[in-house]
Amino acid sequence: MTDNIRVDFDHKPEVVPFFDEPTNTFSYVVKDPTSKSCAVVDSVMEIDYAAGRLSLDGADKIIDYIRSHDLKLEWFIETHVHADHLSAAPYIQEKLGGRVGIGSQITVVQDTFGKIFNAGTEFARDGSQFDQLFEDGDEYTVGNMVCHAIHTPGHTPACMTHIMGDAAFVGDTLFMPDGGTARADFPGGDARILYKSIQRVLSLPDETRLFMCHDYMPNGREVEYETTVAAEKEANIHVHVGTSEDQFVAMREARDATLGMPRLILPSLQVNMRAGHLPGAEDNGTVYLKLPLNVL
Template sequence: MSAKPEITGFFDPRTWSVQYVVADPTTKDCAIIDAVHDYDEKSGQTGTGHADEILRFVAEKNYRVQWILDTHPHADHFSAARYLKEKTSAPTAIGEKVTEVQELWKGFYNWPDFPADGRQWDKLFADGETFMLGTIPAKVMFSPGHTLASITYVIDDAAFVHDTLFQPDGGTARADFPGGDAKALWNSIQAILALPDETRLFTGHDYQPGGRAPQWESTVAEQKARNIHMARYKTQAEFVAMRDARDATLPMPKLILHALQINMNGGRLPRPESNGQRYIKLPLDVLTGANWG
């Protein structure tokens, strides 16, 4: 029997994101999931503080980075996947439906020559595909709804559910981004909640309801019993009505237009222009109808 994975979460209070190091304690092989590349939209500064913290932790634990994984193209922070690959030489991976996100957003950014074939990652996982983390078996579940490309990594008894479910007191993810769909989100959550009750669930964000300390781990049983959305809305129609009404009140994430051009390109920052400076491109009036907040 394989050992249970060792899981360490790293919380980024600027983006309410949770980054993970998941390791096989026997072989010391590890995966880094949903790492953040720091970005301050007010000054335009970028940084690698959070990614470097993870690298220091990996070194202290004598882990070997086997995978650099993203669950989806994030709308609220830059992915550090490319930076981590440069530092570790480990392969990057994401779900194969990322190509649909690329095709959609290359139009928004007016990038007709952008390669929307997923070549920016070393591996594109298909639904149901399996892989190994050291001696620990892992499986990929396609979990659309929040985005077209969202996947869940099930690594032994732990599932990394990204932005489908939050902690039980936080409910569920929004489904109003381009390509999002509340019906698909309901189906994805049902598949996650069909995992064994003792399965540990690790979320991609925690917005600290009521100002409590950050949390990111629960179980399938806890989510079924106490999630403020899933314990209350028992049918897809009820859930979709709630989700649509709630999403209509939410402003877009402040970094969505900044982040997608980075994250659909595998975490690569824009190339420097002739003056050596990098530039972010922000399309105007693309996300019309969104709440201004």
């Protein structure tokens, strides 16, 4: 259950999506309906992996939108440490200000992947790269809008769902009803925990708007990013009402066993566990991302 979390239907934020097609990722600008304040959820920095080149075209579109609408950026929300795209939060923050927040279990992710990437003692594993570490049930504000962070692990230990007014940003916990649910086989993932987290989300009022982090356009349909709790309960192909925990776990574990690793998992994790910052340059002035072999 979501305990004392209250969905505020008196505040209906304006939610503007930005879609990164190569990674099927949605970023959002979320505006408080009663002020000029806004938040950015799950920004994207592009990478040409083969060429080793970064691009910030998508981030520039977000910056242009915020500036052209005279908005005040207060928060960057990372719903989790993404394994399929790189965060652009530091770049946008440098231009527009704001604070970067993520779930407090980022420290578990940092410890796990700090070892995998042999990051060394210069890489702090205490979450200090972020401005705010959210605990389950924490409140924060975007302008006059009270927002809530709820811990929804299972895909990763640090996954949080963020409720802003009548809208909930679920990260990778859920996809559109015809897309199902996120995988749970990354280090620290757990299908049984994911099921319990999904039930927390689905215990929100039926009319709560849900915003996806990804859409893979199953069966060739057009891209979609918004649904409701009611629609997920009725029609989610993996976890609709009536699906037991054991049924879900069996399905999820069998499905995950067939999946390859995301194409950008290795660069993404190295950057995102650092709050979107790159590793420090080496003595020749060049920044490197590592390719550890036979560890994932």
